Amino acid sequence: MAAWLAGLGAVAGAGATLAGYALLYEPFDVRAEQLTVRLMRDRPGLPDEGLRILHLSDTHFRGADRREHAKIEQVRRATAGAQFDLLIHTGDFLHNDNGLENVLALIDSIPRPRLGAYAVTGNHDHVVYEMKKALHYSWRIFRSRGGECDDISSRGNKNSSRARVGLLLHFARYLLNNRFDGEPSGVNDIAGLRRALEGRGVRFLDNQAVRLEGTDAYLVGIEDLLQGEPDLHGGLQGVRPDAPTILLSHNPDVVALPAASQADLILAGHTHGGQIVLPLLGPVYTQTEQLTRSEASGYWRHGQTHVYVHRGLGESIPIRIGAPPHVTFLTLLPARPNGVNAGP
Ligand SMILES: [Fe+2]
Numbered sequence: 001m002a003a004w005l006a007g008l009g010a011v012a013g014a015g016a017t018l019a020g021y022a023l024l025y026e027p028f029d030v031r032a033e034q035l036t037v038r039l040m041r042d043r044p045g046l047p048d049e050g051l052r053i054l055h056l057s058d059t060h061f062r063g064a065d066r067r068e069h070a071k072i073e074q075v076r077r078a079t080a081g082a083q084f085d086l087l088i089h090t091g092d093f094l095h096n097d098n099g100l101e102n103v104l105a106l107i108d109s110i111p112r113p114r115l116g117a118y119a120v121t122g123n124h125d126h127v128v129y130e131m132k133k134a135l136h137y138s139w140r141i142f143r144s145r146g147g148e149c150d151d152i153s154s155r156g157n158k159n160s161s162r163a164r165v166g167l168l169l170h171f172a173r174y175l176l177n178n179r180f181d182g183e184p185s186g187v188n189d190i191a192g193l194r195r196a197l198e199g200r201g202v203r204f205l206d207n208q209a210v211r212l213e214g215t216d217a218y219l220v221g222i223e224d225l226l227q228g229e230p231d232l233h234g235g236l237q238g239v240r241p242d243a244p245t246i247l248l249s250h251n252p253d254v255v256a257l258p259a260a261s262q263a264d265l266i267l268a269g270h271t272h273g274g275q276i277v278l279p280l281l282g283p284v285y286t287q288t289e290q291l292t293r294s295e296a297s298g299y300w301r302h303g304q305t306h307v308y309v310h311r312g313l314g315e316s317i318p319i320r321i322g323a324p325p326h327v328t329f330l331t332l333l334p335a336r337p338n339g340v341n342a343g344p
Pocket of ligand 1: 092
């Protein structure tokens, strides 16, 4: 009996430690990551030393001052004294309008970029999601789709304990393979967010391109795939097909659009790296419809396009395990003259 109680106590202690780590430690363990990639196609127009980019994403601020001020301080330390050409934020600045003041404080805490600050909006910048109801909302969608549980509910007594367990297993599989968002409960003041950030020198690229000063390289932004009006063809209008091109998209599913192959580098966010990464399984969710679990964060290649999916600085549900928040300094170099242009 004593051994049994000791075992139970050990399990409870380990659970409490893990919960404390997920809630109070890892979300504030902001890393500074570095990545250098070369153009895979020989496209003239980048400076010899390349472009140095500071990439931020998914801050998800909501006015939780203690947590958000702690993150801002971590970012300030990670970027202090850094010199870079572009500051990029790939959306989900805020979770709701209460986070605006801290979003502006974050931008103010970062050194000024040489060539400018650019952004795209994310789905959370447009819509308020009620995360406390995320599980219940997902269950309703799961049941409304019906197909996933037809084979269970049509088999004998659907109230039997065996059928109920089967249904729950189907739901668990559904959760692992679908977006996990709260119930939409309102809209954010997206115009106010844009105005405030533009006042800080951040330019939104809504299906638009800009040629970077002193280079023949282009930066293109696409509106959010879920809540915006994305038009990649419109965004690429006027971009020379052989020019070095960087595409900003909140949602990395943009890689599935054929026109995205024109980009040499895609910067995205949205996935939060899954927020919880488990042994063997990997990220518990990807928030996307096109990516594999291994593509839910970090660097990978799609054809001749480098793709970088940011894990974000903030969270929708405020826990992280195995997917710490970060800022990334990314350098994009010209192609090698001998044509050998491997990855990073
Ligand atoms: Fe997000």
